[in-house]
Amino acid sequence: MNSALQQMVRDCQSWTDKGKVADYIPELSKANPSQLGVSITQLDGTEFYAGNSRDLFTIQSISKVSNFLLALEDKGYEALKHQIGVLPTIRGFNSILELDIENEHKPLNPFINAGAMVTLTFIKGKNNDEKFSRVINFMSQMMGEELSINEAVYQSERETGNRNRALAYYMKSTGILTEDVESLLDLYFKICSVQVHCGHISRFAAVLANQGRDLNNEMSLIKPYHCRVAKAIMANCGMYDASGEFAVKVGLPAKSGVGGGIMAIASGKMGIGVMGPALDTRGNSMGGWQLLERISDHYQLSIY
Numbered sequence: 001m002n003s004a005l006q007q008m009v010r011d012c013q014s015w016t017d018k019g020k021v022a023d024y025i026p027e028l029s030k031a032n033p034s035q036l037g038v039s040i041t042q043l044d045g046t047e048f049y050a051g052n053s054r055d056l057f058t059i060q061s062i063s064k065v066s067n068f069l070l071a072l073e074d075k076g077y078e079a080l081k082h083q084i085g086v087l088p089t090i091r092g093f094n095s096i097l098e099l100d101i102e103n104e105h106k107p108l109n110p111f112i113n114a115g116a117m118v119t120l121t122f123i124k125g126k127n128n129d130e131k132f133s134r135v136i137n138f139m140s141q142m143m144g145e146e147l148s149i150n151e152a153v154y155q156s157e158r159e160t161g162n163r164n165r166a167l168a169y170y171m172k173s174t175g176i177l178t179e180d181v182e183s184l185l186d187l188y189f190k191i192c193s194v195q196v197h198c199g200h201i202s203r204f205a206a207v208l209a210n211q212g213r214d215l216n217n218e219m220s221l222i223k224p225y226h227c228r229v230a231k232a233i234m235a236n237c238g239m240y241d242a243s244g245e246f247a248v249k250v251g252l253p254a255k256s257g258v259g260g261g262i263m264a265i266a267s268g269k270m271g272i273g274v275m276g277p278a279l280d281t282r283g284n285s286m287g288g289w290q291l292l293e294r295i296s297d298h299y300q301l302s303i304y
C-alpha cells in the first residue's frame with residue numbers, strides 16, 4: 001500500500017500550487033504550501049504512509065470532532081441537541097450566518113466555530129484548565145501518543161481571533177452562551193493549536209471506524225452510538241459548505257482544519273489522515289482533498 005500512496009502523493013502534488021495557506025491567523029502563514037502527506041491506519045493498527053506524513057501541523061477544526069465526542073460522552077446527545085443543531089453549513093466556518101436566527105440563534109452544527117464553542121461548555125471540568133487537560137488526554141488516548149500545543153500558533157490566534165471573539169460575544173448576548181467568554185475562547189484557541197501529524201489523525205479516524213474501540217486492546221473509548229452521531233454530522237457538515245461536493249467526490253465522513261489536515265473515516269475498514277496546508281477558499285486542504293478522492297476511488301470506499 002505504501003507505494004500506491006507514494007504514487008498518489010506524486011499525482012496530487014501539483015494541486016498544492018493552486019491553494020493558499022491560511023493567513024488570518026498570522027502564525028499559520030509560515031506553513032510550507034507544498035507539503036503533502038497521507039497516513040492510513042487499518043483496524044488492526046497497521047499503518048501506511050507517504051509524503052509529509054510525519055510533519056507536524058496544528059489540528060485546528062479537526063479538534064471539533066474530539067470535543068464533540070467528549071461532550072457526548074459527558075452529557076449525551078439529547079442534552080447537546082437543544083443548544084447545537086445538525087444543519088448543513090451554509091456560509092463558511094466562522095460566519096455569523098452560521099447561527100440559526102429562526103431557532104434561538106443556535107449554531108447550525110458542532111463543526112463550525114460557533115458550534116464548537118458551545119460544545120466546549122458541555123465538557124465536564126471544574127474550570128477550563130481542567131477541561132483542557134481532559135480534552136488533550138482524550139485526544140492523546142485516541143491518537144496513541146501524548147500531544148502538546150504549538151505555543152506560537154496559540155498566542156497568534158489569541159491575539160488576532162476577533163471574529164471568534166465576536167461570535168462568542170454575540171452568542172452570549174442571545175443567551176446561547178452563559179460562560180465567561182474570554183476564558184472559553186482561550187480554551188477554544190488552545191485546543192485548536194494542538195500539534196499532530198497525519199498518523200495521529202488516521203489513528204483517531206480508525207478508532208471511529210472501529211466504533212470507538214481502541215485498536216490495541218479493543219477497550220471502548222467512545223460509545224458506538226456517539227461514534228454514529230459524530231460520523232453522521234461529519235458526513236453532512238465536516239467539510240463546511242463543501243460537504244455536499246465532498247460527499248459526491250469522496251463519499252466518506254470527514255473533518256478538515258485550516259492547519260491543512262483532513263480526517264476521513266471508512267467505517268469497518270480504515271482511518272485516513274491527510275495534510276497539505278494550501279487551502280481552497282472554503283478552508284479545506286486542496287492537495288488533501290485530491291488525495292482522498294484517489295484513495296476513495298482506489299479502495300472503493302465511498303459509503304454511497
Ligand code: GLN
Pocket residue numbers: 059060061062093094113157164192256257258259283
Ligand atoms: N482555529 C481556527 C478558527 O477558529 C479553526 C478554524 C478551522 O480550522 N476551520 O478560526
